[in-house]
Amino acid sequence: MTYADNSVNLRLGFAIGFKAIGILRRFKRVSTLTYSPTVHRLCRINCAQRQSGVMNLRELSKRLNLSQTTVSRALNGYPEVNEATRKRVAEAAQLYNYRPNVRAQTLATGRSMSIGHIIPFSKQSEMVNIVFADFIAGAGEVYSTHGYNMTLTVVRDEDELSAYRGVAEKGAVDGIIVHSPARNDPRIAFLADLDIPFLVHGRASEVTLPYSWMDVNNTRAIETGTQYLLDLGHRRIGLINGQERMDFAQRRRDGYLSALQSAGLAADETIMRSGEMNEPHGYQSTLELLASADPPTAFVTSSIVPALGIRRALEEHGLKMGRDVSVLCYDDEISYLPNGTETPIFTAMRSSVRDAGRRCAEMLMEQIMAPTPLIKTELWDAELVIGMSTGPVG
Amino acid sequence: MTYADNSVNLRLGFAIGFKAIGILRRFKRVSTLTYSPTVHRLCRINCAQRQSGVMNLRELSKRLNLSQTTVSRALNGYPEVNEATRKRVAEAAQLYNYRPNVRAQTLATGRSMSIGHIIPFSKQSEMVNIVFADFIAGAGEVYSTHGYNMTLTVVRDEDELSAYRGVAEKGAVDGIIVHSPARNDPRIAFLADLDIPFLVHGRASEVTLPYSWMDVNNTRAIETGTQYLLDLGHRRIGLINGQERMDFAQRRRDGYLSALQSAGLAADETIMRSGEMNEPHGYQSTLELLASADPPTAFVTSSIVPALGIRRALEEHGLKMGRDVSVLCYDDEISYLPNGTETPIFTAMRSSVRDAGRRCAEMLMEQIMAPTPLIKTELWDAELVIGMSTGPVG
């Protein structure tokens, strides 16, 4: 009995030792600790392989007395399966609660059924693009009708390229949507090089190689909007823009300048602001411009969010928006900040970012389905909607 | 020559026929069309198997004259590899631009290195949760430090349970975050049943089984806020709440009621509103309440977004916020709608949703790493910040 007891203890001791090594092996880069595979090889702990009771294709086909081939085909709707058999398989799958393992599926098929979105966010501003949530909602809707889903990666600005590499090259996604392109965005050349379908939401003016994109005509939109203000008699129009390293912001600035020029007006840098598109940006900029010697009678701004800040600043100054000062903004139709229910609050250049998300997703799906590489571009026009925030110059 | 030519044509004809069948076979559920596997078997088209030139582990190890085992271990930092060998492998990997295929990796390891987020969105309101983008940004940050990423699925309300099944049971994700729980949310029992780690952002009061969650003490938050208004002398306080089938909204209502009760005030249903948390909701509700016989002197609301609507309504009525009417809101610290830069615009109960996202992600990571199922809960308190939107009753 003493012997037996000892042996039990010994085995127990071993087991613990092995377990430690097993764990050790799992924690990578631990070469300082002593570790021996000679010992390790005896370790049987933690091998989660082939758990019985787990319902997989093999198990299911065994219970059905059919081959994996037939079961797989039956479930995937291939024609070469007897309808009676298909029914039997479907019922068994239901009964045993069988779900194919997507990881195995994607490995076998070579498609990951997933689209990558890489969300850049600047550590300083801690801000996600305003339109991001609605864009995602639109895109996601399309993906799900195609059986796809989204893989999101949130990365700091500086890590972004390596994140693309990580997501793309390893076959984790079948396609990529590029958000918020800068004027000369390195990501485009990078992705083109990786040879994976991708589509840019927006454009990168300085990139010359061909790539797929979907954009709103930002230049024309803001040109039209500014023109509208000019038509109302405004001659001093402030611009409260997004960050102008972003392509869309630069283009909006171009549109603004172009409208001024057509009207024979000189641009005045002192009433043009550019920055992170949040509410305080609109507020602060407006305060500054109002405090200037010759304050603007109208404002053009990049989004409904800074427009809210403009409104706040105006009200603080006792100015009534639409009567004393006019405001025109770009309206992406952000779902929780709709521009009024019936009459628009803000006169705006309108284009739904949710629709853009949908369209981008569709275009990318087409690219992925296409047998040969496909480059498609699409340019939308924003629509001018007249709201209560503009009026003839006082 | 005639023969040869014919045979070429024949083969060509076959090839085209086969190609059609290959495509046919890929389009599933096409049993109406004639299709024969006897013919199909001759088809060699579209088998993208083992493309030469593709750099995978096998290819890399061949070029290095090493086994796949050794190369894999070298790259993954296991101790049992000679440092010289490891260096050689690393250099070759770099040279040949080798990236392990994540699909194969996840199949082999059994972990998908991905967290699922299922975004419910109601077809009617076409709205995504306001706090969603910031929550995701916070969570994503944590995931990426752990080598994880997010899999997002956007689903209509009615499809949600099946989406969970799709995402979870097939092993596509290692864990799930549940957003916007309702009071008696069926998803919780469902996920518990699927036996996959999950964490609820918020709680479901009516669910009795144990589950992991992270929440802000919404009841106490709004109780404190309402109390503050009461202390300022307000006796008629309107509530503009979110949809009360949502747990958080119900709890906020509870807090509001509880504060009134402590002050010996009866609740008045006519000055309580509940709805989708967008700007027009705040605006419309305020207009209605202001039009009533005995309008409130103060408002409590669920988010900074309806608070903006309240402000707009007040200003339209020529009422100054903070002087004529007080407004207190819940502030999630949405990145593009910060509550002022220095002095807060709105007096608010504050709690960062980005931090919540971070914390939820951390807690879920812990659950996933844990050897045995782990249930953890965490309750945060929101902080009262005094801004310019409140003042003593006039």
Added chain:
DNA sequence: GAATCACTTCAAAGCGCTTTGGATAGCGGA
């Protein structure tokens, strides 16, 4: 009556990794 064909089904070979269970060589101590 043999050849042909459509219809079903199957065994086995992938997909590209990780992990297991050795094997081998070199080295110091008994």
Added chain:
DNA sequence: TCCGCTATCCAAAGCGCTTTGAAGTGATTC
């Protein structure tokens, strides 16, 4: 000299699917 030990490395067996190439029925055709 032999043994035990460590440091390296490897072949092969998974992971759970899909797809290939074949085979076994009957029915039909010539």
